[in-house]
Amino acid sequence: MAPPFSEGIQVSVMLQDARQKARRIFLELGRIAQEPWLIISILAIFTLLALFIILPILKVVQMSLAPGESVLATYFNLFRSWYMRRALVNSLITGVLSAVLAVFVGFIMAYTVTRVNIPFKKFFNMVAIIPVISPPFVSGLSILLLFGNNGFVTYHLLGIRNFPIYGLRGLLIAQTIVFFPVAYLSLKGVLEAINPTLEDAAFDLGASRWKVFRRVTLPLAAPGIASALLVIFIESLADFGNPLVLAGSSFPTLAVQAYLEITGMYNLPGGAALAVVLLIPSVTAFIIQKYWVSKKSYVTVSGKPTRSSVKSVSNTTRWILFAICCLISIVVLVFYGIIFIGAFSQAWGYDYSFTLRNFSYVWDVGYKTIKDTVTVALLSTPISGIMGMFIAFLVVRKSFLGKGAMEFTSMLSFALPGTVVGIGYILAFNQKPLLLTGTLTILVANFVFRYVPVGIQNGVATLQQIDPGIEEAATDLGANSQTVFRRITLPLISPAFFSGLVFAFVRAMTAISAAIFLVSANWNLMTVQILSQVSSGRLGAAAAFSIILVGIIVVAIVLIRVIVNRLLGVKFEAKF
Amino acid sequence: MGVILKDLRKEFDSPDEHRRKVVAVDNVSLEIREGELVTLLGPSGCGKTTCLRMVSGFEIPTAGKVFFGDTDVTNLPPDQRDSAMVFQNYAIFPHLTVADNVGFGLSVRKMPKPEIAQKVDAILDLVGLAGMGKRMPDQLSGGQQQRVALARAIVNEPRVLLFDEPLSNLDAKLREQMRLEIRRIQQHLGITAIYVTHDQSEAMAISDRIVIMNEGRIEQDGSPREIYERPNSAFVADFIGKVNFVEGSVVASRSGQVDVDVWGQVITVERQQNLQAGTRVKLVLRPEAIHLGDDRGYAKGVISNVVYLGSSVEYNVLVQEKSLMAVASSPIEQGIYPVGTEVGVYFSPKVVHILPE
Numbered sequence: 001m002a003p004p005f006s007e008g009i010q011v012s013v014m015l016q017d018a019r020q021k022a023r024r025i026f027l028e029l030g031r032i033a034q035e036p037w038l039i040i041s042i043l044a045i046f047t048l049l050a051l052f053i054i055l056p057i058l059k060v061v062q063m064s065l066a067p068g069e070s071v072l073a074t075y076f077n078l079f080r081s082w083y084m085r086r087a088l089v090n091s092l093i094t095g096v097l098s099a100v101l102a103v104f105v106g107f108i109m110a111y112t113v114t115r116v117n118i119p120f121k122k123f124f125n126m127v128a129i130i131p132v133i134s135p136p137f138v139s140g141l142s143i144l145l146l147f148g149n150n151g152f153v154t155y156h157l158l159g160i161r162n163f164p165i166y167g168l169r170g171l172l173i174a175q176t177i178v179f180f181p182v183a184y185l186s187l188k189g190v191l192e193a194i195n196p197t198l199e200d201a202a203f204d205l206g207a208s209r210w211k212v213f214r215r216v217t218l219p220l221a222a223p224g225i226a227s228a229l230l231v232i233f234i235e236s237l238a239d240f241g242n243p244l245v246l247a248g249s250s251f252p253t254l255a256v257q258a259y260l261e262i263t264g265m266y267n268l269p270g271g272a273a274l275a276v277v278l279l280i281p282s283v284t285a286f287i288i289q290k291y292w293v294s295k296k297s298y299v300t301v302s303g304k305p306t307r308s309s310v311k312s313v314s315n316t317t318r319w320i321l322f323a324i325c326c327l328i329s330i331v332v333l334v335f336y337g338i339i340f341i342g343a344f345s346q347a348w349g350y351d352y353s354f355t356l357r358n359f360s361y362v363w364d365v366g367y368k369t370i371k372d373t374v375t376v377a378l379l380s381t382p383i384s385g386i387m388g389m390f391i392a393f394l395v396v397r398k399s400f401l402g403k404g405a406m407e408f409t410s411m412l413s414f415a416l417p418g419t420v421v422g423i424g425y426i427l428a429f430n431q432k433p434l435l436l437t438g439t440l441t442i443l444v445a446n447f448v449f450r451y452v453p454v455g456i457q458n459g460v461a462t463l464q465q466i467d468p469g470i471e472e473a474a475t476d477l478g479a480n481s482q483t484v485f486r487r488i489t490l491p492l493i494s495p496a497f498f499s500g501l502v503f504a505f506v507r508a509m510t511a512i513s514a515a516i517f518l519v520s521a522n523w524n525l526m527t528v529q530i531l532s533q534v535s536s537g538r539l540g541a542a543a544a545f546s547i548i549l550v551g552i553i554v555v556a557i558v559l560i561r562v563i564v565n566r567l568l569g570v571k572f573e574a575k576f
Numbered sequence: 577m578g579v580i581l582k583d584l585r586k587e588f589d590s591p592d593e594h595r596r597k598v599v600a601v602d603n604v605s606l607e608i609r610e611g612e613l614v615t616l617l618g619p620s621g622c623g624k625t626t627c628l629r630m631v632s633g634f635e636i637p638t639a640g641k642v643f644f645g646d647t648d649v650t651n652l653p654p655d656q657r658d659s660a661m662v663f664q665n666y667a668i669f670p671h672l673t674v675a676d677n678v679g680f681g682l683s684v685r686k687m688p689k690p691e692i693a694q695k696v697d698a699i700l701d702l703v704g705l706a707g708m709g710k711r712m713p714d715q716l717s718g719g720q721q722q723r724v725a726l727a728r729a730i731v732n733e734p735r736v737l738l739f740d741e742p743l744s745n746l747d748a749k750l751r752e753q754m755r756l757e758i759r760r761i762q763q764h765l766g767i768t769a770i771y772v773t774h775d776q777s778e779a780m781a782i783s784d785r786i787v788i789m790n791e792g793r794i795e796q797d798g799s800p801r802e803i804y805e806r807p808n809s810a811f812v813a814d815f816i817g818k819v820n821f822v823e824g825s826v827v828a829s830r831s832g833q834v835d836v837d838v839w840g841q842v843i844t845v846e847r848q849q850n851l852q853a854g855t856r857v858k859l860v861l862r863p864e865a866i867h868l869g870d871d872r873g874y875a876k877g878v879i880s881n882v883v884y885l886g887s888s889v890e891y892n893v894l895v896q897e898k899s900l901m902a903v904a905s906s907p908i909e910q911g912i913y914p915v916g917t918e919v920g921v922y923f924s925p926k927v928v929h930i931l932p933e
Contacts, residue, residue, distance in 0.1 A: 469667035472634055473725075475654045476661045477681030477732060487680075491671045
């Protein structure tokens with residue numbers, strides 16, 4: 001047993017520690033106080049995050065809680081119904097299975113492209129980007145065009161009517177096509193960062209090719225694989241478009257049910273409760289991803305890719321992998337090609353002759369929507385990009401109270417299912433002084449805060465690769481924080497900034513799950529209109545609308561690149 | 577302008593839970609006179625860089641103060657201090673030309689452009705980069721980048737110049753050339769300088785004064801000669817150059833002289849402090865002070881290893897079962913003892929330095 005006085009010493013040491021800590025915080029504060037703009041921006045960012053991320057979540061939770069004795073009454077009532085329990089199970093099953101399938105396909109392609117000597121790598125890469133720059137429910141639309149009631153394959157080629165494509169099966173195909181590129185692109189980065197000389201070393205020590213893969217490559221890529229699984233699980237769970245298009249009433253999912261509760265039944269508490277249920281697995285997956293998986297990563301900074309001298313796979317395996325990649329590409333091309341054909345066809349299933357009727361129809365009903373969509377995307381993208389970079393700068397380079405909270409909150413919005421955000425926004429901003437429902441502001445705010453994590457991630461990754469000494473040198477030469485940021489940090493991170501910008505633009509153009517709650521007669525979005533065309537069976541019009549949307553995105557990417565290069569001399573690669 | 581470090585202390589939070597604080601700098605006090613170049617020298621983790629970062633303002637001391645002249649700058653941020661740093665990895669702005677890099681500090685101070693251009697040209701000339709202003713940093717060699725970093729620091733005419741291991745990324749030849757250059761420019765400008773390095777020959781070549789640091793504390797502060805010839809601890813003796821420690825005991829002590837029993841012989845060496853008879857001591861013997869000969873010497877030894885280095889030969893000699901390092905110069909003239917040769921070991925009592933155990 002410790003003598004009694006040692007406790008006293010312990011306490012006095014702790015007191016001293018606390019005093020020193022307080023003094024240090026005070027000094028830090030003192031330093032920050034010398035730069036008032038820093039304090040102002042930090043406070044402004046906290047206010048905005050609280051208002052546009054935290055407040056909506058709280059509102060949803062609040063709405064879902066019943067005022068009576070049993071606060072959870074809404075939940076009990078909802079899940080007393082078999083149908084809602086089914087929806088919960090369906091959502092989880094879909095989320096897990098599509099994550100596994102998408103990561104499986106994505107990994108095969110990423111491994112083949114990074115480790116195997118095959119032709120057409122650029123082509124495979126391009127194919128993988130097509131689903132990313134299309135609205136997510138376009139693959140659902142393709143499934144209807146191919147396998148639906150008037151489906152090209154089922155009805156036209158095989159003569160089958162009412163082929164059972166609705167439900168889990170169709171949904172999984174659609175989700176795999178939408179989400180495998182997410183896995184492919186991130187795992188490609190992961191595999192590129194694994195130094196091939198490690199694999200060479202294993203070969204050299206006598207391991208077989210299979211053993212090298214199983215014992216070296218796969219374990220090193222495991223954190224990246226886990227991370228991709230969780231990210232796709234989150235996205236698929238929250239996805240709204242494909243389940244609405246493909247699941248039908250026999251396969252209810254949470255996101256769709258929440259939407260229907262609110263827009264169909266005007267049952268706000270019910271919709272909110274479903275959204276909260278959706279929130280739990282998403283946020284759990286996010287926390288696992290952020291605080292556990294990412295810590296396990298062996299790959300910190302992506303180094304220069306070094307060429308391996310040894311062939312990673314045998315000749316047979318090589319051609320099998322090549323064939324798989326070709327197959328994936330063909331499926332993707334067929335799925336997105338069919339949209340093209342659909343857009344230019346008279347009547348799907350009956351008359352495939354060429355027409356521009358769909359486009360003129362879309363132009364008539366959708367011209368204003370197209371304008372609205374582009375306006376919203378053009379406004380929200382730069383704001384979210386700049387904010388993301390700035391938060392990244394603060395998080396990586398500055399120390400201040402609440403830094404962790406700032407990073408967590410701003411990254412959190414990525415994990416929030418769109419449904420939750422959408423419902424939260426209509427609940428939080430429907431009265432003065434924050435009466436925003438139906439306005440341009442609410443749409444822009446939604447996209448800004450929804451895609452700010454992308455900017456932050458990009459910024460953090462880039463900043464961590466810039467030697468802090470460079471910024472210190474500038475400070476040492478007499479530049480204050482503001483000057484350092486403007487003249488040193490900003491130019492160095494601008495390539496990453498613009499590639500993040502392109503990503504945010506694409507997402508703002510193609511997103512639907514939150515936006516569908518926020519559109520109005522005055523401000524509508526193309527994705528929402530496409531979905532309503534699909535729901536009312538006008539597949540040709542939906543296809544034409546989708547083509548216009550993708551066309552705008554492609555033109556915008558090219559334009560942004562050219563303009564940025566001409567005006568600012570910054571060259572960048574669009575990363576998705 | 578001189579620099580004074582007064583009772584400087586810096587603690588960092590420990591990464592592991594058991595020890596709550598790591599003391600990087602432990603009550604360091606130091607005065608650097610105007611125009612002097614003082615080197616902080618020590619093994620990695622000895623606190624020298626942390627000291628420098630407290631002088632430059634990148635770290636706030638946990639306790640103690642930093643003065644520039646009479647001004648207390650302890651809590652002044654780096655951009656408001658009249659010091660300029662040359663960084664270890666140069667920290668050259670990769671997106672700016674050489675001229676824009678060098679002129680950065682001036683442009684931050686809102687100096688008119690033509691004036692900046694003029695000053696930049698002059699300084700590029702001084703560091704031997706005349707006509708390279710338009711180049712981008714990635715078009716420069718390591719040595720040239722080093723010169724840009726130096727030019728960028730001195731163009732602002734700081735009152736204090738700080739060097740954080742500036743030559744550690746250069747190859748050996750270039751390092752020797754650059755240290756002469758740095759010394760020349762520092763003396764030419766008469767600027768007060770603090771130089772951090774772990775390379776002892778660099779420290780010897782460049783400094784007015786060397787401060788040896790170990791585990792956050794100052795071990796010794798003195799001129800290069802004092803540090804090498806009169807180290808006041810085994811650590812310093814061992815850290816600066818190669819050294820032999822030979823054990824002995826004091827037989828008698830008079831003013832300025834001590835009789836020491838070494839290898840069974842009594843040798844009289846110079847020593848200012850008196851030491852009591854019977855005190856165990858270590859004789860600090862540099863390898864170049866040990867002479868090997870055919871006569872008896874102080875003790876007999878056997879050559880156990882020979883390394884031929886061209887301009888000199890390094891021997892290991894076994895004397896009373898302990899290995900001793902000896903260096904003989906000019907082997908062309910003197911010849912080389914083969915391994916196994918029995919030799920007499922001798923040193924001049926004047927070169928011996930004694931450390932009490």
